Amino acid sequence: MLPSAYIFQLIxxxxxxxxxxxxxxxxHLCDALLARNDEVWCLxxxxxxxxxxxxxxxxxxxxxxxxxxxxxxxxxxxLFSDAxxxxxxxxxANSDIRAGTSDTxxxxxxxxxxxxxxxxAMHKHQVKRLLFASTSAVFGENESSLGELDGPLRPISxxxxxxxxxxxxxxxxxxxxxxxxxxxxxxxxxxERATHGAIYDFIAKLKNSPDRLEVLGDGSxxxxxxxxxxxxxxxxxxxxxxxxxxxxxxVAGDGFTTVREIAEIVVANSSxxxxxxxxxxxxxxxxxxxxxxxxxxxxIRALGWAPHYNSTNAVIHTVKRIRENGF
Amino acid sequence: MLPSAYIFQLIxxxxxxxxxxxxxxxxHLCDALLARNDEVWCLxxxxxxxxxxxxxxxxxxxxxxxxxxxxxxxxxxxLFSDAxxxxxxxxxANSDIRAGTSDTxxxxxxxxxxxxxxxxAMHKHQVKRLLFASTSAVFGENESSLGELDGPLRPISxxxxxxxxxxxxxxxxxxxxxxxxxxxxxxxxxxERATHGAIYDFIAKLKNSPDRLEVLGDGSxxxxxxxxxxxxxxxxxxxxxxxxxxxxxxVAGDGFTTVREIAEIVVANSSxxxxxxxxxxxxxxxxxxxxxxxxxxxxIRALGWAPHYNSTNAVIHTVKRIRENGF
Numbered sequence: 001m002l003p004s005a006y007i008f009q010l011i012x013x014x015x016x017x018x019x020x021x022x023x024x025x026x027x028h029l030c031d032a033l034l035a036r037n038d039e040v041w042c043l044x045x046x047x048x049x050x051x052x053x054x055x056x057x058x059x060x061x062x063x064x065x066x067x068x069x070x071x072x073x074x075x076x077x078x079l080f081s082d083a084x085x086x087x088x089x090x091x092x093a094n095s096d097i098r099a100g101t102s103d104t105x106x107x108x109x110x111x112x113x114x115x116x117x118x119x120x121a122m123h124k125h126q127v128k129r130l131l132f133a134s135t136s137a138v139f140g141e142n143e144s145s146l147g148e149l150d151g152p153l154r155p156i157s158x159x160x161x162x163x164x165x166x167x168x169x170x171x172x173x174x175x176x177x178x179x180x181x182x183x184x185x186x187x188x189x190x191x192e193r194a195t196h197g198a199i200y201d202f203i204a205k206l207k208n209s210p211d212r213l214e215v216l217g218d219g220s221x222x223x224x225x226x227x228x229x230x231x232x233x234x235x236x237x238x239x240x241x242x243x244x245x246x247x248x249x250x251v252a253g254d255g256f257t258t259v260r261e262i263a264e265i266v267v268a269n270s271s272x273x274x275x276x277x278x279x280x281x282x283x284x285x286x287x288x289x290x291x292x293x294x295x296x297x298x299x300i301r302a303l304g305w306a307p308h309y310n311s312t313n314a315v316i317h318t319v320k321r322i323r324e325n326g327f
Numbered sequence: 328m329l330p331s332a333y334i335f336q337l338i339x340x341x342x343x344x345x346x347x348x349x350x351x352x353x354x355h356l357c358d359a360l361l362a363r364n365d366e367v368w369c370l371x372x373x374x375x376x377x378x379x380x381x382x383x384x385x386x387x388x389x390x391x392x393x394x395x396x397x398x399x400x401x402x403x404x405x406l407f408s409d410a411x412x413x414x415x416x417x418x419x420a421n422s423d424i425r426a427g428t429s430d431t432x433x434x435x436x437x438x439x440x441x442x443x444x445x446x447x448a449m450h451k452h453q454v455k456r457l458l459f460a461s462t463s464a465v466f467g468e469n470e471s472s473l474g475e476l477d478g479p480l481r482p483i484s485x486x487x488x489x490x491x492x493x494x495x496x497x498x499x500x501x502x503x504x505x506x507x508x509x510x511x512x513x514x515x516x517x518x519e520r521a522t523h524g525a526i527y528d529f530i531a532k533l534k535n536s537p538d539r540l541e542v543l544g545d546g547s548x549x550x551x552x553x554x555x556x557x558x559x560x561x562x563x564x565x566x567x568x569x570x571x572x573x574x575x576x577x578v579a580g581d582g583f584t585t586v587r588e589i590a591e592i593v594v595a596n597s598s599x600x601x602x603x604x605x606x607x608x609x610x611x612x613x614x615x616x617x618x619x620x621x622x623x624x625x626x627i628r629a630l631g632w633a634p635h636y637n638s639t640n641a642v643i644h645t646v647k648r649i650r651e652n653g654f
Contacts, residue, residue, distance in 0.1 A: 101503070151478030153495070155498050155499055160495075164492070165439070168482055168491040172483060175482075176484070
C-alpha cells in the first residue's frame with residue numbers, strides 16, 4: 001500500500017506553466033504551487049522578472065526555469081510540445097501602468113499579444129485549463145460597486161485596454177475552443193519582490209534623500225491593497241473550484257489605504273522617521289491612473305476567501321518585510 | 328454677400344476619411360456625406376470593398392478614392408499628412424464573422440490592428456473626431472435587454488473579440504489623448520452592396536439550385552435587422568450630436584426577423600417561388616454565431632432616430648432592391 005502522503009502527491013501533481021514566473025506575483029505563485037506538490041515550469045524573459053526571486057527554488061526537482069519571451073513563437077511551441085502542461089497560469093505582462101503611457105505599443109505587445117500567443121499554443125497543444133491575471137483597470141474610472149457582470153468597460157490606460165483586449169480573446173477561446181478559464185481581476189497587490197508601485201517608489205526616493213519625500217498627487221488617492229500571499233491564495237482557490245467555461249472573479253482587500261497613509265508608514269519605518277512628506281497636488285499621480293475604485297467581491301468571498309491582512313495592514317506588513325529582506 | 332446655399336456649404340464642408348469606404352456600409356456612408364457637401368476620402372484595400380460600389384462617385388469633385396491597406400503605416404501617415412482630415416469614420420474591417428473562426432488571426436489584423444493604426448495616425452496628426460463601427464457581438468451570448476453601460480462583455484467570436492479589443496483601445500485614446508469618439512454598435516445591417524449574410528447566401532444558393540434552399544440551423548434564429556440607409560442616418564445623427572469624450576450608442580431595428588422568414592422572403596422573390604426550404608437543424612448556423620440578442624436603444628431614440636423600415640420590411644426592401652439592381 002502506498003503511504004497516504006504519496007497518494008496525495010500523485011493526486012496533486014499537475015504540470016503547470018507559470019508565465020512571468022520570475023516576477024513579483026509569479027514567483028510567489030511558484031512557491032505556493034511547489035508547496036502543494038505541483039510541478040512548475042517558470043517561464044520568464046527576465047525583463048521585469050528577476051532571477052533573484054526564484055534563486056531559492058533552483059534546487060527543487062519539481063521546478064524548471066525557462067528563460068523565454070512569449071513572443072518567440074517557435075520556441076514557445078517547442079516548450080508546449082515537450083512539457084505537456086496540464087494548466088497555465090498566465091501572469092506575464094508589463095505590470096507598470098505608467099510605463100504604457102509613454103510607449104503606447106508596450107502593453108499591446110507584452111499584455112495583449114503574449115496572451116494571444118499563449119492561447120494559440122494552448123489550443124494547438126490541447127491544454128485545457130487557464131488562469132489569467134487581469135485587472136481592475138479594465139473598468140476605467142467608475143466609482144460604483146463593481147461586480148463581475150458589470151459594465152461599462154472603458155479603460156483609461158493602455159494597461160487596462162490591453163488587459164481588456166486579452167480578456168476579449170480569452171472569452172472566445174473559452175467559449176468556442178474549450179479552454180476552461182478563470183479570470184482573476186487583480187486589485188493593487190503589494191509585497192516583497194515588487195518592481196514598482198507607491199511603496200517601492202517611496203522607499204527608493206527616501207534612499208536618495210532620506211529627510212524628504214515628494215508624493216505625486218494630493219495624497220487622497222485611496223485603493224484597497226492586498227498582500228501577495230492573500231492574492232496567491234485567491235488564485236489557487238478560484239483555479240481549484242471554478243468549473244465553468246469562463247469564470248471571472250474580482251478580488252480586493254478589506255478597507256482602503258490612502259497614498260498619504262502609505263507615505264506615512266514608509267517614512268515611519270525609514271532611517272529618518274521625522275522626514276518631511278510633500279504633496280505635488282492634483283487628484284491623481286499620472287494620466288491613466290484611476291484614483292479610486294470599489295470592487296464587489298461577493299463571488300470570491302462565497303468560496304471562503306478572505307484576506308489575512310486588511311489593506312493598511314498589508315501595507316505595514318510589506319514595508320516591514322522589505323526593511324528586513326530588501327525588495 | 329454670399330448666397331445662403333454657399334454659406335451652408337462652407338459650414339458643412341468637413342474633410343472626412345471613411346475607412347472601408349468601398350465596402351457595403353462604407354459606400355452608402357460616402358453617398359450620404361457627399362449629399363450633405365462633405366469632402367470625402369474613401370480609403371479601401373478592396374479586399375471586401377468593390378470599386379463597383381463607388382463607381383458612381385468617381386466624377387464627384389469632393390470624392391477621393393485611395394486604395395490603401397490601413398496596415399501600411401508609412402503610406403497611411405502620408406495620407407493623413409496630406410489631407411488634414413477633420414474626422415474619421417472607421418468602418419474598415421473583416422465583417423464576416425464566420426471567416427474569423429477558420430483563421431483566428433484574421434480579425435485581429437483587420438479589425439483590431441487597423442483600429443490601433445487609425446488611432447495612432449489620428450493622434451500623430453491631431454485629428455480629434457472619430458466614429459467607430461462596433462458591433463453587438465462584443466456582448467457574446469446574452470438575452471437581457473442590453474444598454475450601452477451594461478456588461479458583461481464576453482464575445483464568443485473572434486469578430487466580437489477583435490471589436491471589443493478595438494473599443495478598449497479607442498477608450499484610452501478618447502479618455503487620455505482627447506480623440507472625441509462616437510462608438511456605434513451596429514446590429515445586423517442589410518441592403519444592396521452587402522458581401523455576405525443570410526440574404527446574400529440564400530440568393531447565391533438559389534442561383535446554383537433554384538428549386539431548393541438549404542438553411543443552416545433550424546430557422547428559429549431571430550435578429551433585429553436594420554436597412555442600411557437607416558444605419559447611415561444613425562451614424563450621421565450620433566456623429567453630429569454627440570459631444571462627450573467617449574460616447575457609445577446601440578442601434579437596432581424595430582422587431583425581429585427569423586432566418587425562416589428571410590428564407591421565405593428570398594424564395595418568394597426568386598425565379599421559382601415554390602422552391603423547397605430545408606433546415607439542417609441546431610440552434611445556430613456556426614460556432615460563434617449569437618442566436619439572438621436584444622438591444623436597449625433608448626439613447627439613440629432619444630436623439631430622434633427611428634428606422635424607416637422595421638426588421639422584416641428591411642428584409643423585403645433589400646431583397647427587392649437586389650432583384651432590381653443586383654448585389
